[in-house]
């Protein structure tokens with residue numbers, strides 16, 4: 001297993017151990033990953049294989065999860081070997097991608113050139129630092145976007161406009177925040193959740209929020225689990241945006257009982 005957060009040329013040659021290797025690539029949240037295969041030599045015999053995951057996978061959990069992924073399931077995870085070589089230029093759907101391989105023949109392997117390119121409309125992203133401020137937007141689209149932070153966090157909502165603004169203009173009245181977000185015209189909402197692993201479907205939905213409030217929320221949400229996520233569900237009927245900040249919990253706040 002290897003994590004790479006810088007672009008550049010990389011190559012892998014098997015040592016003959018047949019171990020499963022994973023190269024976890026991460027760019028900035030507002031970037032995509034472009035992977036160009038400059039060489040590819042992996043025999044299918046004895047199960048030699050390279051897989052490109054459009055996201056990250058750990059312990060069988062995928063980010064983004066299959067439902068929130070913009071691509072159909074067969075394109076989220078693709079395998080290659082022998083004459084079936086990867087397309088020369090591959091572009092991920094978010095700031096993370098994973099190359100897994102198991103190569104049995106010593107000396108076989110592959111080379112890639114990795115570039116980070118601007119994502120004009122970031123949706124799903126993994127965040128690598130434990131402190132920050134971030135904005136999720138749907139740009140009026142029907143899609144679900146998640147920021148996954150790989151740390152326990154205390155999350156404070158700074159500004160929320162979810163399930164309210166039906167056009168690209170601001171509404172004067174402040175509705176405030178609500179926890180009942182199912183309406184006839186959709187169930188646009190934010191979910192602030194924590195858990196072990198990446199799969200947002202496996203996390204308890206304790207904090208569901210929608211409404212309009214342009215001042216920071218007084219209360220903070222403590223997520224004492226290994227990973228923290230803010231997920232925005234959008235029906236496509238509203239221009240949703242949420243800005244939140246997050247800081248690591250103090251020791252007394254670290255309570256994993258709800259994970």
Ligand SMILES: *[C@@H]1O[C@H](CO)[C@@H](O)[C@H](O)[C@H]1NC(C)=O
Nearest residue numbers: 067068069142143144233234
């Ligand atoms: C977004 O998530 C909601 C519930 O979590 C689901 O009902 C809806 O189909 C999802 N939308 C898309 C575009 O995947």
